[in-house]
Amino acid sequence: xxxxxxxxxxxxxxxxxxxxxVSGAKQGDVFKATIEEIERLRIANERxxxxxxxxxxxxxxxxxxxxxxAGN
Numbered sequence: 699x700x701x702x703x704x705x706x707x708x709x710x711x712x713x714x715x716x717x718x719x720v721s722g723a724k725q726g727d728v729f730k731a732t733i734e735e736i737e738r739l740r741i742a743n744e745r746x747x748x749x750x751x752x753x754x755x756x757x758x759x760x761x762x763x764x765x766x767x768a769g770n
Contacts, residue, residue: 711732718728 715725715728715732719725
């Protein structure tokens with residue numbers, strides 16, 4: 699089993715932390731926010747593991763083109 703994804707994840711996470719610190723955030727604040735965000739994502743995943751599968755009740759349908767001037 700390859701751990702390429704883990705390397706990419708760690709590298710990306712380190713880059714995000716670095717970007718936030720360069721932008722003026724304190725490293726400790728970035729770590730805390732990261733942990734809180736991961737926890738939020740974990741909880742959201744437990745509630746709805748694949749939100750893309752949900753059918754939106756308010757789905758917008760394409761308008762009908764059957765009015766008299768539609769063909770002109």
